[in-house]
Amino acid sequence: MNSCLRFISALLIMATLLAACSANPSLPANSPVSIEDTQEEGQTLTIVNPESIDSNMQTEQLSDGKKYQIQTRLTDFHLLSSTTGLAWGATRNELRLYRTEDNGATWTNISPSSSILFSSSPEFGKDFFFLNKDTGWIIRNTINSGEAIILRTNNGGLVWKMASLPDVARVVAVFFLDAEQGWIVTEGDYRSSSEAKAVYLTKDSGATWKKIMSTPIIAADASARLNKLPKIGVISGMSFTDKNHGFVSVLEAGQPSLYRTTNGGVNWSKVEGWFDHSKFASCSRFSVDAPEFFRGNTRYGWVPFGCVKEDAIKYQGYFTEDGGASWSFVPFSVPWQQDDSSHLATTFLNRREGWSLHGSMVYHTTDLGENWLLLPQSAKLSEIVLEYPNVLKVQFFNSQLGWLLVGQSDNNRSLLMQTMDGGASWQVL
Incomplete structure (x- = not known):
């Protein structure tokens, strides 16, 4: 019996020694996992x-x-x-x-909680909106339920509260004027394949929503469609300058169009003559982005749109200096670029200064796009775009600081980059 115990003890000692020998002596107890x-x-x-x-x-x-x-x-x-x-x-x-x-x-x-499932990643201005670091909203579009979930926070994401919009197919635009008042545009009806539009308004930070406009699925006559957003058309984005005046950009019958409200989203009218198709007869198709009014001055803003010819695209814009009462077309003298991404690669900080990215080349304007200066090429940006060729988004907060998100062609990976010298040099964040 004693010999058996001695044999078992010897085996345990040998196992301990082997484990100690196989361990990496250079790793501390709290080594990274x-x-x-x-x-x-x-x-x-x-x-x-x-x-x-x-x-x-x-x-x-x-x-x-x-x-x-x-x-x-x-x-x-x-x-x-x-x-x-x-x-x-x-x-x-x-x-x-x-x-x-x-x-x-x-x-x-x-x-927010991982129990709230997202079928796709939210986009800013479409189903994601933040006013500042504390106050924001995220919309989880319908997942086989006919109900959109609206998450809101007023403490920087420490707590997320939830509201819902029943019987909607998808939310296509969101905008908040302040911490209390905001709008949502929905497209489609959960119970049908209709592209009917609806506008919802909140005045209590998104806790409750009221439908203030809807296009009829079947209109009895033409008058039923008056003062509405178009039933047929793809909403690109929405912006308000105050509690009454707002704009929605639409790709309607394949062409950019702009709709305006002067009573807080209840009634809408098309801005006639805003887009002159005859100037772009050679374009095979178009894209249009959300209307944007520059930070700190809602009199000045722009609506970017893209003209596609074969496999190349060029972005240009319509600008306003009177809060959207009138608009002027501004052509951009920048090169055409490959139409391998639907994302806008041109951004404006204010009514004068903007940037346009073409691969690793960064163009800069200070005269509303009349002249563009090619900035010195960034070695780091040139290196990164070889592996991440798609410009997903670019935004500048001031004349020096900007962020850039680039992605691989298969969209499986992305990198966020930053410039602190106005686009001359870039580093991965």
């Missing part, structure tokens, strides 16, 4: 609240034990100040939303 997930490779973010990390993400604990690094795929972003911005993407039906307040050095995970 990485969970591989190739679908999430791309952008590396340093997260400051590790308790919010999803265990399915690729993570690595940093040496101070208080920060984590993750790799994730971003699909959109929005700059809120010269130091603060949001970036997000949806993976495996979960929305992952991050905020930085130090120019991308560190990020905070402010995602």
Whole structure:
């Protein structure tokens, strides 16, 4: 019996010695743990609240034990100040939303609950809107339920509250004028294949919504369609300058058009003569983006549109200097670019200054697009666009600071970049 015990003890000692020999002596007890997930490779973010990390993400604990690094795929972003911005993407039906307040050095995970599933990633101005770092809304479009879920926060994502819009197919535009009043445009009816439009208004931060306009699925006569958004047409975006005046851009019968309201979204009328098709007869098709009024001065704004010829596209714009009462076409003397992406690669900071990206080439204007200066080519940007050729979004907060999101052709990976010298040089955030 004693010999058996001695034999078992010897086996245990040998197993312990073997385990010790096989361990890596260079690794400390609190060495980083990485969970591989190739679908999430791309952008590396340093997260400051590790308790919010999803265990399915690729993570690595940093040496101070208080920060984590993750790799994730971003699909959109929005700059809120010269130091603060949001970036997000949806993976495996979960929305992952991050905020930085130090120019991308560190990020905070402010995602809503993973129990709220997203079939696609939200887009700013379509189903995502933030006024500032504290106040924002995210819309989860219908997933086989006929009900859109509207999430809202007023404390930077610490708490998300929920409301719903029943019997809608999809939300196609959202805009908030302030923390209380906002509008949503929906398209389609859950019970039919109709493209009928509806406008909803909230005056209590999105807790409740009232339908203030709808296009009839079947109109009894032409008068039933008066003062409405068009039933047939693709909504591109919406913007309001005050509680009464707003604009919606539409790709209608294949051509850009603009609709205006002067009574808070109840009635809408087409801005006649806004788009002159005869000037663009050589274009095979068009795209149009959301109307945008520049920060701090709602008298000045623009609506960008794209003209496609064969496999090339050029963006140009209609500008206003009187709050949308009148519009002027401004051609851009920039090169045509390959039509391999539907995303707008031109942005304006104000009524004079703008940027246009063509691969690794960055053009800059300070005279409303009359003249464009090709900036010195950034070595880092040139390197990145070889692997990430698609410009997904570009935004400048001031004349120096801008962000750029680029993606691979298969859209599986993306990188968020930043310039702090007006577009001359770029670095990955």
